[in-house]
Structures are given as C-alpha cells and as structure tokens.
Amino acid sequence: MxxxxxxxxxxxxxxxxxxxxxxxxxxAQAGIRLRNTPAPLYQTLVLAILLSARIRADTAVAAARALFDAGLRDPRAMADASWQQRVDALGEGGYRRYDERTSTMLGKGAELLLDRYGGDLRRLREEPDPRQALLDIPGIGPTGADIFLRDVQGVWPExxxxxxxxxxxxxxxxxxxxxxxxxxxxxxxxxxxxxxxxxxxxxxxxxxxxxxxxxxxxxx
Incomplete structure (x- = not known):
C-alpha cells in the first residue's frame, strides 16, 4: 500500500x-567507520552480503560484528581463516541458518578480491561498470550490490x-x-x-x- x-x-x-x-x-551499527580505504570498504561489502539474505537486519549486523571481532576485517584475514572459523563467527552473531553457505562465499569472495584487486575495492571502483563488477563477487547479487552502493555513496559520491x-x-x-x-x-x-x-x-x-x-x- x-x-x-x-x-x-x-x-x-x-x-x-x-x-x-x-x-x-x-x-555504523556494525562498528564500521566507513572511509574510502580498503578495510572499511571490505567490511561494508561483507555486511552487504549478510544483509542480502532473507534474515533480519539486526542479525546480519550482529554477525558482521562477530566476524570483525574474530579478526576477519580484510580480505587476507578472511581468506586465511578456516571455513570452520568463519562458520563459528557467523554462529556467534546468530547467523545460523545460512552460516555454512555464507562461510564458503566469504572465503571465495575474499580470494577473488585478492587475485583481481589486491584486496582493495578502490580498484573495483575504477572499473567501467563498478556495479556489474560487484556482481562477480560470490554472495553479491543485485540486492547486495544495491546495499553496498547505497552505503558507500558517501565516500563514492559519483x-x-x-x-x-x-x-x-x-x-x-x-x-x-x-x-x-x-x-x-x-x-x-x-x-x-x-x-x-x-x-x-x-x-x-x-x-x-x-x-x-x-x-x-x-x-x-
């Protein structure tokens, strides 16, 4: 209506x-101090992946906080963590329904970012179509891309x-x-x-x- x-x-x-x-x-609710630097941009991407699932926003925010508290704040740390470490952190944040699948996507996504952009999303920003480039990242569909871009528009004003x-x-x-x-x-x-x-x-x-x-x- x-x-x-x-x-x-x-x-x-x-x-x-x-x-x-x-x-x-x-x-901000997930503890991210968003700036145009690699770590907070990546953390915002992780949150976008979590928020795009059919789950309450406060649960996604809590799960993001748990991942970051576990030290998984950048692509290298995320890729180096074991699958079980990522599952455990997601579970700590209450993200249990999708924890195993999401753990796999976060690992693969971190590896892609390291291989393609050296772990720095500012390089993705330089792509001819950054939104389309986001869709190549495991766990980021159209909804996740929208979530990420609406939150980074303050530091990516274009x-x-x-x-x-x-x-x-x-x-x-x-x-x-x-x-x-x-x-x-x-x-x-x-x-x-x-x-x-x-x-x-x-x-x-x-x-x-x-x-x-x-x-x-x-x-x-």
Whole structure:
C-alpha cells in the first residue's frame, strides 16, 4: 500500500522524523567507520552480503560484528581463516541458518578480491561498470550490490543519490517522492546513506513507518 505524496514542507518533516529514528547507518551499527580505504570498504561489502539474505537486519549486523571481532576485517584475514572459523563467527552473531553457505562465499569472495584487486575495492571502483563488477563477487547479487552502493555513496559520491528499489518502496510508504533526485534534495549529501537505510527500514518495518507519520501529524 502506498501513501499519497506529501508536499515539499511535509516531505522535509517526514525525512527529519525518519532520520531521528534511523540515527546510524547499518555499517555504523556494525562498528564500521566507513572511509574510502580498503578495510572499511571490505567490511561494508561483507555486511552487504549478510544483509542480502532473507534474515533480519539486526542479525546480519550482529554477525558482521562477530566476524570483525574474530579478526576477519580484510580480505587476507578472511581468506586465511578456516571455513570452520568463519562458520563459528557467523554462529556467534546468530547467523545460523545460512552460516555454512555464507562461510564458503566469504572465503571465495575474499580470494577473488585478492587475485583481481589486491584486496582493495578502490580498484573495483575504477572499473567501467563498478556495479556489474560487484556482481562477480560470490554472495553479491543485485540486492547486495544495491546495499553496498547505497552505503558507500558517501565516500563514492559519483553514485549519489543512490536509492534503490527497496529504499523507494519505503519512500512511497511514507508519502515521499519515489525519485532519487527529489529525495536527495531533501537532505545534505552526507546524510544520504542514512536516509537510504532509513527508507529501507521503513519499507521492511510498517510500525516504524506508522510511527514516523504519526510523529509528523502530531507536530503539525
């Protein structure tokens, strides 16, 4: 179900109410200090792989934290870890339904990144079509590529505003325009990743969307 698109002033209030509730991006929740450097970019990729499974976002975030706490913060460490070490870390984070398959994908993906890009995703950024290049990485399908790009748009600004179909579903639910350009005009560029994650949260969590709309109505 969609909501009638609100006027510009109301849109701004809706976005502020949403950002008040989505105080951190998913990478920040996983303890990633996202910068345009190899380790945090790789960690964001790992989180995108975990988030793209049919599993709760908080479980994916917890599993990413567990992997990083186990020292698996870069492609070399991930590739050098045993399959069982990766499974154990995923299980520690509660990611048990997909732990064995995901362990295999993380190992193969790390090896591909080391072989093709020297473990540095900034080299992937230089590809003619970075999104297509992402799809070569085991565990990254169209959904995972979207998750990664919407979170790195703050450090890879050539992709901004990156608001994928799931984020646009959240925008419609909140009565916001389903246009990346129009949504991008409602926030500062540095807030785009948090807005994107907030809109996805609203698409997946109807009570959150209802709370945002109620907060705007009560303050009108």
């Amino acid at each position: 969609t909501t009638k698109t609100a006027g510009k002033s109301a849109q701004t209030h809706i976005v502020r109410a949403l950002l008040d509730r989505q105080r951190h991006t998913y990478p 992709f901004a505003p990156y608001l994928d179909d799931k984020a646009l579903d959240g925008a419609r639910r909140l009565g916001l325009p389903a246009s990346p350009e129009e949504l991008g005009d409602l926030v500062e560029r540095r807030e785009l990743p948090r807005l994107a994650d907030g809109l996805v949260h609203a698409a997946l969590d109807k009570p959150l969307a209802d709370d945002v709309r109620a907060a705007v109505t009560s303050s009108a």
